[in-house]
């Protein structure tokens with residue numbers, strides 16, 4: 675039976691990663707395992723930056739954002755010789771299995787390690803909610819709360835000045851943060867990679883909101899990587915009755931104390947990961963689907979097509 679396991683956090687950090695580290699450590703230790711923290715993702719694994727974790731060392735972190743283990747991106751981990759170095763570091767310490775908390779890129783690394791004989795289980799740690807196999811990723815709900823709080827504040831000042839706030843939110847190529855926050859904030863327009871962006875059409879809708887619907891303000895929530903929001907704000911000022919102002923929320927969306935949902939999700943997923951590793955299972959990732967915590971082969975998870983958000987988008991259109 676497996677005796678020593680490791681845990682690492684990889685890719686962009688997300689609120690709730692610490693709750694996952696705590697859960698894996700405490701559940702592991704309570705089951706008689708030794709648990710090691712691997713610092714700075716696959717980078718620390720390769721360099722041998724690995725320390726034992728104790729019940730105490732994961733105390734006082736369930737409520738903290740970020741990750742006490744640090745996170746990093748190491749593109750060279752795709753190279754076999756770099757991974758071989760990492761595996762040697764694990765073998766030197768007798769670490770037989772690892773929990774990887776991260777996004778789809780981190781899952782690929784976990785799969786590659788499993789294929790090299792180190793069983794790995796992936797936990798979905800990203801604010802983007804872009805891991806298709808799970809209804810929610812650890813950190814998404816907290817990021818959503820942050821975005822909603824910020825947009826509520828922008829709405830106050832936009833309303834006072836007859837402005838249009840164009841708010842750029844994160845998500846990489848996934849529009850969930852934009853769509854969920856747009857509905858929750860009562861935005862006038864939502865733009866994601868799925869909706870597409872027709873600049874002229876959006877300007878036309880803003881003119882209608884001003885002239886026909888007599889709105890005192892307008893909020894446009896737009897996913898990152900779609901357009902230059904500062905340039906677009908200038909076009910809004912020139913082509914509509916609103917003065918345009920762009921706000922890029924940026925990394926503020928990644929920080930902060932995790933909300934209860936993310937803490938619970940991370941704890942449940944951490945527990946499931948340890949149980950699987952103790953059964954000698956690897957190459958799987960944990961998901962929440964229809965309110966149930968389940969395990970799915972990483973190969974299958976990475977191949978799943980992204981679910982269309984049309985029903986939510988239709989709801990949004992009916993609320994404007």
Ligand SMILES: Nc1ncnc2c1ncn2[C@@H]1O[C@H](COP(=O)(O)OP(=O)(O)O)[C@@H](O)[C@H]1O
Pocket residue numbers: 684685686716746747748749750751752753776777778779780781782783784786800
């Ligand atoms: N195909 C791959 N094979 C091995 N490791 C990978 C692969 N893709 C990504 N990784 C590792 O996972 C890390 C995190 O991936 P990245 O895509 O940046 O973030 P995320 O896991 O949040 O999606 C990368 O820096 C790299 O170390």
Ligand SMILES: O=P(O)(O)OC[C@H]1O[C@](O)(COP(=O)(O)O)[C@@H](O)[C@@H]1O
Pocket residue numbers: 685686687777778799800801802844845846898928
């Ligand atoms: O922190 P960086 O390197 O600027 O990266 C920003 C990217 O990371 C994210 O915040 C999170 O992405 P991952 O969780 O997949 O790493 C994206 O929303 C954003 O596009």
Ligand SMILES: [Mg+2]
Pocket residue numbers: 685777778779800804846
């Ligand atoms: Mg990712």
